[in-house]
Amino acid sequence: MYGIINLAPPPIFRAFINARSQAVFEYTGLDNTLHIGFFDGQRVIDVSPAGALVSTLGALNDHGVVAAQTRPTIPDTFQPFRWTAAHGLTFLPDPDPGADTFVTDINNRGQIVGSSQVVDRAVRWDAANRLVPLLLPAGFTQSFAGDINEFNITAGAATAADGNSHAVLWNAAGNLIDLGTFGAMSAVAGPINNRNEVAGATMNLDSAGNQNFRAFLWNRRDGVAFVTPPGPNTFISALNERSEAVGRLLPPDFSGNRAFYFSRTRGFVDLHRAPFVESSAGDINDRGTIVGSMIRANADGSQTELAFRWTNFVAVDLNTRLLNPPAGLVLTQALGISATGDIVANSNAGLVLLRLGGACTDAPVLGPLTLSEPVRPDVAATLTLSFSDRNVRDTHTATVDWGDGSGPQAAAVQENDGQGQVGATHTYAGSGEFTIVASVTDTTGKTTTTFRHVTVELPPPPSIAAGANTSSPAAAAGSAAPRRRALFGSKVPPALQTWVNKVLKK
The missing domain is CATH 2.130.10.120 (Prolyl oligopeptidase, N-terminal domain)
Known part of the structure; x- marks a missing residue:
């Protein structure tokens, strides 16, 4: 284990x-x-x-x-x-x-x-x-x-x-x-x-x-x-x-x-x-x-x-x-x-x-941070974040900083027997790029922090929201494009990948 x-x-x-x-x-x-x-x-x-x-x-x-x-x-x-x-x-x-x-x-x-x-x-x-x-x-x-x-x-x-x-x-x-x-x-x-x-x-x-x-x-x-x-x-x-x-x-x-x-x-x-x-x-x-x-x-x-x-x-x-x-x-x-x-x-x-x-x-060990998406101005966004703690008797507090100048805010915590979830909602006043920072702290003062960059924007006009004709041959070809990966894998530096692309693949 x-x-x-x-x-x-x-x-x-x-x-x-x-x-x-x-x-x-x-x-x-x-x-x-x-x-x-x-x-x-x-x-x-x-x-x-x-x-x-x-x-x-x-x-x-x-x-x-x-x-x-x-x-x-x-x-x-x-x-x-x-x-x-x-x-x-x-x-x-x-x-x-x-x-x-x-x-x-x-x-x-x-x-x-x-x-x-x-x-x-x-x-x-x-x-x-x-x-x-x-x-x-x-x-x-x-x-x-x-x-x-x-x-x-x-x-x-x-x-x-x-x-x-x-x-x-x-x-x-x-x-x-x-x-x-x-x-x-x-x-x-x-x-x-x-x-x-x-x-x-x-x-x-x-x-x-x-x-x-x-x-x-x-x-x-x-x-x-x-x-x-x-x-x-x-x-x-x-x-x-x-x-x-x-x-x-x-x-x-x-x-x-x-x-x-x-x-x-x-x-x-x-x-x-x-x-x-x-x-x-x-x-x-x-x-x-x-x-x-x-x-x-x-x-x-x-x-x-x-x-x-x-x-x-x-x-x-x-x-x-x-x-x-x-x-x-x-x-x-x-x-x-x-x-x-x-x-x-x-x-x-x-x-x-x-x-x-x-x-x-x-x-504390943090799970995935999830948001209700898309995030729109003047619409409440909901955040959830799971966590666990091997010290099952610890209790926890949490804060969320939504990145818009409002500062860290206390978030609701539900927990039982070493498992917990953080929940928070927030409404952005306008569009922009923001960084959400969430922290979970146990009773001994140990804190784990995660963050996520989010784009807040107005919904597109109806003509754009309807989308392009995805049944077109070009769209179909794009969606069917095969997955491609680095030839040598994650341990080989990108510079070597560049060398392979330039020298071996002439």
Whole structure:
């Protein structure tokens, strides 16, 4: 069973968890801009530079060091930085101040890798924040660094003279080792573990000109091992220290993901389970426990995504393993798993940390915040918020700040035996963008807060409210558009996804 800790309200964009069950994540803050939050085991700390226009996450190591980037204002570029609880924020030397620079990984020695986006050049910083060149031999132009292990070996990709991408490594001295394309048109190296096992993908074109992606593992002793399931497209999202990989299999139209496991010893294992229509495996720890999600098709045509864990390849819906969850809470995606089995997951209440064994903080646990919608001026809006508390004898108070200058207002609380619900109503005097902040406090003074951005607007004129002709071919085509997902999964930085889109998908 898992205890629940609220980390941030939705939407959550990326999140990581380390061996100490500390978590770092991107979230939309009260100011409606993208922030980075760090959970130290007891509280969430905003590690974003004050007043920044946007801050995005790079990586987290097992010592709680965050690597990230921020854009202070327009027209400023993205600037890389590291953050620690002891020393705060330190900006890293920028290889090209006129270009966006993104970090992609940090190892436990504090060495960071990333790339400068204008010249597309891989870079590395040492633990003292010094910029270390990652060299390109003659004939190579662009390069990208995606991952770094504890031996200062960096994995990534570089563009050769023919314009195709090669999977490459850089050794501790910064010299490039060309792994080539493994007989394909292009290749990229992604995760690398401390055995110097590398995961990546190749790209080829079939006779019809369709792009086929094929995941692989490579090490110097055994060479390359391709993931060989049925279907043309496979991608690895995570690799553990036992050289076990998880990822997703996609059909040619990139819809209907199917989760898989792969290792040299066991081969390919299909993690997808009926009656689900789609699945994704995002992380695996060194014990071989896998986390991800599966999607269920509902009778009304809608779909429901649920967070899953696979232990010894047995799939378990994590929603069935929660200790005293608040009413209405639904876990939708398990994003990462620590060495001890704690999990960071998305839910309809935002990002939560699941602590194996039921241990958690003594603060109230909040469920989803719901509003009567649409919210109109001069019409009462109703808010409900469920909560739970493992200390069943605690009583609770709640406040809601509707964001229109009226200030925090006491809200009604109904509770019984560790379960409760907050209820409040409010009437906005006019249209606008507002941030609703709701807080629940127990008798010991512990408070959990959530918030939601809401648009209050007048109803559209009748001619617009009637809507466009949704039976038109264009409207029908739009509604039937297939779901698309990142090729490599949530653990791979967006910069690597950009590289794949630009280099492998020419």
